Amino acid sequence: MDPAHVPISHDRTDWSAKREDAQALKFKVTERTDRGFAGWWGKEKEESISNFLRFEAPCNLQNNREIVDEKTGEKNYFSGLFLCRPSGQGKSMLIVRFGTSKRSPVAKLFPEWYFHQNASKVFEQDMGFLSSQNEILMKAKVPTKELYINLKSSDTWVAEYRKWMDKVGHGMPYYFGHNTISLPQEPAVVEHAPAGLVASISASLPAKGGIGSMHAPNLANRYFRHVIHCKECSGVVKAFETWKKALAAIALVSTTLAILATGRQWKALLLVSTALCLSGYYFCTSAISLNTTNFIRTHRRL
Secondary structure, three states: OOHHHHHHHOOOOOOOOOHHHOOOEEEEEEEEEOOEEEEEEEEOOOOOOOEEEEEEOOOEEEEEEEEEOOOOOOEEEEEEEEEEEEOOOOOEEEEEEEEEOOOOOOHHHOOHHHHHHHHHHHHHHHHHHHHHHHHHHHHHOOOHHHOOOOOOOOOHHHHHHHHHHHHHHHHOOOEEOOOOEEOOOOOHHHHOHHHHHHHHHHOOOOOOOOOOOOOOOOOOOHHHHOHHHOHHHHHHHHHHHHHHHHHHHHHHHHHHHHHHOOOHHHHHHHHHHHHHHHHHHHHHHHHHHHHHOOOOOHHHOO
8 A cells, every 4th residue: 555665665575676766656546435445656757657556445455557568568467465354453464465467487486485485574574664653653642644744756545545544434443544533442452462462572672573483482473474374385394394404414424424434535525515414404494594584674683
């Protein structure tokens, strides 16, 4: 819903977001109803507005983009569908689907788990400032127009969403609109213990959602949020764990034999074998970390 943040927050996380591409955007709202809103948006420098966004209640957001090949004139389409299911104060379940009419040949070379970890990284980059924003809203207890200025060149959809909240928020347990608010009757920690406990842990400075790893249950980290539920990713993690243990054992045996060997050639060969096994061990460790460790911005790391 906030396309302006993508080049900055997700700089080089995927193959399209680049910080130097951050620029003013143009928007055209074509529909406003009690069900939501819709319209077109694109970069100010581009002649056409190639993205169509639609938000529908209760929380269904879809963005369709038309991509025209400058050389051939061929049109391709990319779609993102976001379904959000609230599960308590300060937390929700997000279901995301992406689709394209033509996939890049380079993308076909990468395994599925690579795209899963990359998508997780994108969501984790957002998790920090979203939880911080929620903290500010709960503390300030004022409509959003009193907290920040919505720029027409970047924040149109954010403003439309808050204004939509003004219209329909009276039917919700609580909401923060552009001009009005309705606060929850009870704080999250009273309403639902996990929401308060996990949210407070995951939002604790300096690392939001970055504690727990694979060994301490924390629903905000990647391993317990995604990997254990995903057959592809859990299988890859188990495979790398197996290879890691095997390579460590082979490296130990090879090192022992190198110590016992009398010939220089055998010593050299065994030590090279040890080095290769340790390199493989490091690769497996890095791959496991890539799949299970939350992204934490450098300035927020412990």
